[in-house]
Amino acid sequence: MKVTDIIEKTFNKIELTEEEISFLIQEYTNNQIPDYQMSSWLMCVRFNGLSEKETYFLTKAMIESGDVIDLSFIDGIKVDKHSTGGVGDKTSLVLGPLAASCGNIMAKLSGRGLGHTGGTIDKLESIPGLNTNLSDEKFTDQINKIHIAIAGQTKNLVPADKKLYALRDVTQTVNSLPLITSSIMSKKIASGADVICLDVKYGSGAFMKTTEDAIKLSEAMINIAHKFDKKVICFITDMEHPLGKGIGNRIEVIDAVNCLQNKGPKDLEDLCVTICGYMNYYSNITKSVEDGMKLALEKLRDFSAYNKFIEMIQMQGAKVTNFDNFIEAKKVIPLLSKSEGYISRIDALSLGLIALELGAGRETKEDIIDPNVGLYLNKQIGEYVTRGDILLYIYANDKWSDDIIDRLYLAYKFSSEAKEEKPIIYKIIE
Secondary structure, X not given: OOHHHHHHHHHOOOOOOHHHHHHHHHHHHXXXXXXXXXXXXXXXXHHHOOOHHHHHHHHHHHHOOOEOOOOXXXXXXXXXXXXXXXXXXXXXXXXXXXXXHOOOEEEXXXXXOEOOEOOHHHHHHOOOOOOOOOOHHHHHHXXXXXXXEEEEOOOOEOHHHHHHHHHHHOOOOOOOHHHHHHHHHHHXXXXXXXXXXXXXXXXXXXXXXOHHHHHHHHHHHHHHHHHOXXXXXXXXXXXXXXXXXXXXXXXXXXXXXXXXXXXXXXXXXXXXXXXXXXXXXXXXXXXXXXXXXXXXXXXXHOOHHHHXXXXXXXXXXXXXXXXXXXXXXXXXXXXXOOOOEEEEEEOHHHHHHHHHHHHHOOOOOOOOOOOOOEEEEOOOOOOEEOOOOEEEEEEEOOOOOOOHHHHHHHOEEEEOOOOOOOOOEEEEEO
């Protein structure tokens, strides 16, 4: 079998066989196919796409490139959640403990952030002492004891995706529906969960810019999940503006803790309660989604979810007993409004890129994150402000550019009339 023949077939839109795709992925993962040949194939895929059958074969080959986690020895239905990435997305920090407090089994493997989208592992590791590098024994033991563990992905979980994504990132082939689908679903299926909730974001701060693209991706992922006998629910959610109030690792932890203590942002609470409601239903904890959401809200209101969060982080080594004075930044700078009116827009991408510039994220995988820097929104979409009101706070240490203030102002738009508030969830696809 020759790689050049496979490239030629994809170039001419001729469907590949399972054997051809398996050969391509296996040989590339084993360093038998050079980057320049795989780059050529990826570019053909970006232009011509893949059929549903080919996307399934690609996902299957990527899963088979490494370990598959077996959670069958843990009693009950295992749930998982994945986000396609966004600005201020700390959903897992709230949803995980919330779901576990309802009785769900949340065995979650998460990743690190790259670019303007933060990673769950980076946020958790900003808590002093907390360990996300759990052994299989520790991971399993913790899930059996408290129903939740959030750990970093094992080195050999879908190694094909790690290699392929690094290549896609530098060859302009990230933006391809079948490649995105196989990347996400190979990792989620290999992680072993029975029910997978996918938070598919759209808007300026998300990878999918329109609701139409987010729906297409959701339908493709659900199609793949069904072929592997997995239940997937996709939540199409708004990322035109940041989720919640915090952007940056420790700032987002505070945002999540506030939400778990019933004093957090409404959009984050609504999203987590809704997703948890579906988890409760599909785990047979409740008889309907509505009852599932009711149970989730009860566990949030009575602090069961917050107590589960503290239990989780302490079991993973956290030294924090409370989150007072948690953020240690040299400068905290208020951004004062120059306008008066209702906030009609806060551009998520602009704020995400500025937080990245301050050191809250990575531009390359080798970059070191500063956990204390970022932004905290004092006012959100739909709120009325007058001149001099504080729009947000900037937390900064060593990285600073004099034009950051001006660029932050450009991220805001105002209106003389209050616009109807959009729900955080645009559509749910099962």
